[in-house]
Amino acid sequence: MENTIHIGLIREEKHPHDNRVAFTPKQCQWIMHHFPQTQIYVAPSPHRCFRDEEYEKAGAQLQEDLSHCSLLLGIKEVPAEKLIAHKTYLFFSHTKKKQPHNQHLLQTILKKKISLIDYECLVHPDGQRILGFGFFAGVVGAHNGLQAFGKKTGAYNFKPVHTCHDFQELITHYFGIKLPPMKIVITGSGRVAAGALEIMGLLGIKYLPPEEYLVNEYAYPVYTQLKAGELYLRKHDKTYSRSDFHAHPENYECRFLPYVTGTDILMNGIYWDHNIPPLFNANDLKKDNFHIQVIADITDDTHGSIPCNLGDSTIEDPVYGVIKETMEQTAPYLPGTVDMMCISNLPNELPRDASQYFGDQLMKYVFEELLKPQSEMIRNATIAANGALTDKFSYLEDYVNGS
Numbered sequence: 001m002e003n004t005i006h007i008g009l010i011r012e013e014k015h016p017h018d019n020r021v022a023f024t025p026k027q028c029q030w031i032m033h034h035f036p037q038t039q040i041y042v043a044p045s046p047h048r049c050f051r052d053e054e055y056e057k058a059g060a061q062l063q064e065d066l067s068h069c070s071l072l073l074g075i076k077e078v079p080a081e082k083l084i085a086h087k088t089y090l091f092f093s094h095t096k097k098k099q100p101h102n103q104h105l106l107q108t109i110l111k112k113k114i115s116l117i118d119y120e121c122l123v124h125p126d127g128q129r130i131l132g133f134g135f136f137a138g139v140v141g142a143h144n145g146l147q148a149f150g151k152k153t154g155a156y157n158f159k160p161v162h163t164c165h166d167f168q169e170l171i172t173h174y175f176g177i178k179l180p181p182m183k184i185v186i187t188g189s190g191r192v193a194a195g196a197l198e199i200m201g202l203l204g205i206k207y208l209p210p211e212e213y214l215v216n217e218y219a220y221p222v223y224t225q226l227k228a229g230e231l232y233l234r235k236h237d238k239t240y241s242r243s244d245f246h247a248h249p250e251n252y253e254c255r256f257l258p259y260v261t262g263t264d265i266l267m268n269g270i271y272w273d274h275n276i277p278p279l280f281n282a283n284d285l286k287k288d289n290f291h292i293q294v295i296a297d298i299t300d301d302t303h304g305s306i307p308c309n310l311g312d313s314t315i316e317d318p319v320y321g322v323i324k325e326t327m328e329q330t331a332p333y334l335p336g337t338v339d340m341m342c343i344s345n346l347p348n349e350l351p352r353d354a355s356q357y358f359g360d361q362l363m364k365y366v367f368e369e370l371l372k373p374q375s376e377m378i379r380n381a382t383i384a385a386n387g388a389l390t391d392k393f394s395y396l397e398d399y400v401n402g403s
Contacts, residue, residue, distance in 0.1 A: 005035075005371065008069035009042045009060075014076040017047040019351040020133070020358070022073040022090070025050050025058035027359040031367065032059055038371075041066055049351035071370065080108035088115040095383065096121065098399040106384070106400055113387040121381035122366055130365045133347035136167075136354040137298055138195020138269055140346040142186075143170070145265050145296030146179075146199070148319045148341055152293055152333045155180045161349040162315055170350070174202050182264045183213065184223035187231060187256075187279070187305075192269030192298050197225070214258055228270065231256055231279075249276040256280060261289045267296045272305040282307050285324040285338065296341045312344045 009028075012018040023031065028040045040060045044052045052062055066072060067084055074091040083089070093116055095106045109116050119131045140161050147158035156179060164170045184205065186196045200207070205221045213224035229240040232252040245252055256279040259266075268279070284290055285308060297306045308322040310329050321330040321337040332339050347354035369375040383393045389400065 003037055005038045005071070006069040007031075007038055007040045008063075008066035008072045009040065009055075010066060010072050010074040010078065011043040011045040012047060012074060012076055013079050013082050018076045018345065019047050019049045019348055020075050021048055021050060021351075021355045022075060022362060023359045024352070024356050025054040025060065027356075027363060028055060028060045029058040031363065035367075035371070041069055049355060077102060077105055080105050083108055083112055083114060085112035085114065088117065090117045090119060092120055093118045093383065094120075095396065095399075096393065098396065103399060103402070106396065107402075109384050110387055110389070110400060115385045116383045117370075117378060117381050118383050119381075121383070122377060123380070124365070131358060131361050132191055133354050133358060134191030134269075135195040135198075135357060136350050137346040138192040138267075139167070139170075139198055140195075140349045141192070141269075141296045141298035141341065141343075142196035142199035142267050144318055144341045144343070144346070145184075145267050145294055146203075148296070148332070148339050149182065149265050149294045151319075152339055153180070160315075160318075164350070165352070167350055167353040171202055177203070179203060179205070179221045181217075181219055182221045183218070183262055184221070184265045184267060185213075185259050185263045186223055186225045186267045186269060187227075188269030188271065188299070189225070189227040190269065190271070193225065193227075196267045196269060196298070214262065226256070226259070226270075231270065232276075249273070253277060254279055257284065260284060261291050263292050265294045265296065266292050266306075267298060268306055269298050270305055272299060272301050276305065278305050278307050280307065282327055285322075285327070290324065292338060294339045294341070298346065300342050300344050302342075306340075308338055309340060309342050311342070313340065313342050315343055315345070315349055318343055 009022060032038055032040060041063045042055045042060045043064060043066055044062050056062055070088060072087050072089050077093055078091060093102060095102045122130045124130055143158065143161050150156040150158055156177060159173055161170055186193055200223050205223050208222050208224050210224050210226060210230055228245060232245060232254055233240055234251055235253050254277040260280055295306055297309045302309050302311050308327060310322065313320055319332040319339050319341050321332045321334050321339055323330050323337055330337060369377045380392060382390050389396055
């Protein structure tokens with residue numbers, strides 16, 4: 001068949017190995033059934049959350065050499081030496097903000113005349129991102145925050161998410177767990193916050209509007225959610241506009257401080273960049289009324305919206321303590337400290353569900369666009385093509401040239 005489109009699922013080679021996939025075995029089967037002109041090949045891997053045999057059973061072909069495939073899909077950055085020249089790759093390249101550690105990767109992509117489509121740049125017509133693992137980052141981050149509070153207080157015990165086969169097993173683990181009174185703040189309104197809210201619902205933690213949350217005490221666990229419009233107000237007229245905030249964050253002040261006095265756990269899912277004021281500062285930590293004991297920094301920006309995020313923790317070692325007076329790192333679960341959960345790859349703890357969710361969005365909104373000879377969506381997400389940066393990403397020129 002002359003017109004067969006060969007698609008390859010590459011093996012994740014970046015360390016530590018990621019266990020997520022762009023398409024699950026069942027999704028591969030669905031694609032090949034509904035698009036008979038496609039054939040999917042899978043590079044064998046001992047690290048994937050789905051076994052090689054599951055892909056074989058679904059009709060995908062296991063193959064070490066994917067050089068005959070025109071489209072190659074992964075998740076994390078591909079090590080430069082593993083890139084195959086003249087191919088089209090889809091993965092999270094982490095280059096669009098000129099991340100220093102991936103400069104060599106983009107240089108190699110251009111040298112090898114590779115077309116790079118970055119998942120992060122695929123957007124709906126209204127500018128909303130199509131793909132992301134934020135929902136399951138929120139699910140796992142919220143669980144881990146609650147788990148840390150249980151360990152710190154000795155009040156209850158949660159098992160680690162990564163010991164569960166899938167989300168269903170995690171839900172079953174919640175049956176019968178009675179949580180003590182506690183107050184939780186969730187920041188943000190995107191996918192991360194949606195994942196955290198899912199855990200609140202599963203555990204029967206009651207929602208309160210911010211004004212009630214601030215003034216009352218409760219005999220059961222409660223949470224409130226602070227969206228950007230409640231967290232940030234323009235300095236001169238105390239209003240909020242989403243487009244103005246993203247264009248001029250320096251004109252806004254953060255209104256989070258009252259919440260530090262009555263909150264036990266902060267689950268942070270708010271978008272942050274360098275011009276946006278943090279939720280609180282180092283001096284606030286030192287005050288007697290700083291009551292927060294556990295912070296699950298799900299969006300995880302070191303020294304970002306949470307000043308006591310001193311760097312990433314890991315799935316194996318998820319929590320570290322911070323001494324409030326000195327901002328120094330210490331052991332977790334000590335009295336009088338703030339415990340930080342700052343894992344950068346949270347969805348890896350529920351990889352089967354996270355992959356299923358990701359692949360569903362990819363199939364619904366992107367896959368047919370990939371098969372078209374011309375697609376505006378794909379063009380807008382293509383960082384490099386035929387050895388050159390595309391017009392939209394020409395601002396990366398100095399980054400690529402090493403200046």
